[in-house]
Amino acid sequence: MAESIFSITIRSLYVSSVASLLAFIAATLLSLVASQLTRRRAEMVLSFFESLVGVPTTVIGLLVYMLLFPGGPLGFLRILYTPYAIIIGEFFVALPMAFTTMFRHFYSLRDSVRELVLSLGEPEKHVPRLLLRELTPILVSSYLTSFSRAIGELGVALIVGGGIEGYTNVLTTAIAIQTSIGNYEYAIWIGLILILITIAITFAVKIVGEYILWR
């Protein structure tokens, strides 16, 4: 008897939301640091991360596997084929997406908000608060986009998670495994759930970004 779709969905949501939250925090810190660079250097950093967005998740999975396998540098952690391994892998999948979606806005908004505050005769100490207010929709959509990328990836989850039923099986690995054993109906149902989650996120990004927070 295959594992219930509900428990796979809950596990997927948990693993991907933790991974994308960590990626989001790292991307925010990276953006803060990179925003201190000159425009030219900042563009170079951005281009680097943009190129990482396209790296296949199987390659990321392989690299994380090499880190975590028993003889690897982080092998002593003994977390290969656990949800933690998937979280680490999906963190690297989500990070470039989170960074690229927030950084360009981060950089340009920082300058314009600073100009605005000074032009109103106010001291620079008001800049961070107003900047955070202006960035909120971008930060929200950055998180949701990176979550969407994490929950939809297969390479990492399969290579470092192994798709172990009841433990590391997530939506994408479940589809792959069920299809390989000919359980198409079950795989289709899981696929539909994944599509629904992705559509819901897309709408959430749209609504949050364009209709609520940008008003």
Place this chain on the structure above:
Amino acid sequence: MEIALENVWHSYDGETYVLRNISLRFRSPGTYLLIGPNGAGKTTLLKIVSFIIRPSRGRVLVDGASFWDLDNASRDSIRGSIVYVHDKPILVRGTVKFNVELGLRLKKRVDESIVEYYITRYGLKELENKSVNRLSAGQAKTVSIVRALVTEPTVLVLDEPFTYLDSTRSTLLIEDIMRIVRERGGMVLIATHYMYRELKALATEFVEIVNGEISSHAKNVFANS
């Protein structure tokens, strides 16, 4: 208040100077008009006078004291009396009213009666709850001007304020400029291509900038001595 520029040079990239050896003096009360072709350096000059940009070389004196050599508290205090209105309005997300009140919110002294007065005066009443993303260029410009006026600055610096404004709002703005100078003893600096008759009559001095320098004609009239 007196703001003086002493041999001011400015470059954004460290190579090309957009302002070269500018020496000017602006005193309250007074209206100063900056004229010159696009790219002449008017905006940079106004931003230096408004303490938004620190010049690459030279000094900016406020009542004789070098602004950029003052401590932070003194700088913040002086900056509090000057408001600069950008050529291209910078609006934050939110409603028209929120944007109009922004300067007052940052100062933590929102005065509803002043906000109401200027919103009504400039015909923004019907738009006050509308998102600024849905404004026309003229409406956005009006919001940025009203946002400056509600703070009742001692020094108002306007960069191309009449661009996108209709004639009614332009007339209202000229009236408000006159009020700042004549009734409140303030100072208004304006970079403009639109030379309204009333504005011409109001001007204390004209400054013409060409290629980052005060043009020779204006220099005779305006250079501090």
